[in-house]
Amino acid sequence: MAIQVICPGCHTRFKVGDEHAGKSGACPKCKGEIKIPELGDEVVIHAPEMEAGAKDAKGRNVLKPIKRKETKFSTNIFVMVAGGVLLSVVIAFLLGRSDIKDTWVLALGAILLGPPLAYAGYTFLRDDELGVYQGTDVLIRSLACGWVYALLWGVYVYVGWNVFGEDAFKSGLEMLHLSILSGLVMGIGTFAAYVSFDLEPISAFFHYALYFLVTVLLRFVMDLPFLPGMKD
Structure with a gap:
């Protein structure tokens, strides 16, 4: 040598x-x-050790790396969600011009809009570094998250009614009280999105904000105050 x-x-x-x-x-x-x-x-440089993993008969790796799926803008999802929101706006507009403004109508709209908006928000805001929820998994998470969002309107009314008083809630709350109630449901909604879809905190906030703003817009179209308990 x-x-x-x-x-x-x-x-x-x-x-x-x-x-x-x-x-x-x-x-x-x-x-x-x-x-x-x-x-x-002398310094001896060894050849790299064999990589771990399953091998075929010729000693070649048979395992392939998992490719990361990047978030892509889906035209189909956008059209479906936009169409659903537009249909909801039209229905809300017609209801606003009629005598039907019962609470059950608002509750039904909040429940029906929750899951599709939750799914749409996830497709736009998910983290590319994490795996994609698909099939039954994403369906269950969208349903659960969307229905929690709808339930938060009930939490909003219940807390406002019991904390600030029935008369004050009916006549119109102060802006500070409305801010407290909105902040409460925004915080819970952000946590729900964070748990449901493994979103970053800021992405989870915008995920719930999408639902919150759409439902507030529908109240406005129905000729109702932006928020329950707000002065006309």
Whole structure:
């Protein structure tokens, strides 16, 4: 085995046989004295170890890396959600011009809009670094998250009614009280989106904000105050 030697004087590189290991001698170029290293002093570079994983009969890896799926704008999803929201706006407009403004109508609209808006928001706001929820998994999460969003309107009314009083809620709450109620449901809604879809906190906030703004818009179209308990 040849030994790599570097002259400390002229820095010339050359090879000598392993029988000269540990000996001293003159550099062939500058004639300066050099000491040939021992065999044990050499740095041995090993070939990379075999990669872990299943192999085929020829020793090749049979496992393939999982490709990351990037968030892409889906025209089909956009058309379906936009169509559903537009239909809801038309229905709300017609109801606003009629005598039908019962609470059950608002509750039904909030429940029906929850899951599709939850699914649409997830497709736009999900983290590319995480796996994609699909099939039954995303359906269950969208239903659960959307219905929690609808339930939060009940929480809003219940807390406002019991904390600030029935008369104050009917006559119209102060802006501070409305801000407290809105902040309460926004916080719970953000947490629901965070748990349901593994979103980042800021993305979870915008996820619930999408639903909140759409339902507020529908109240306005129905010729109702933007928020329950708001003065006309």
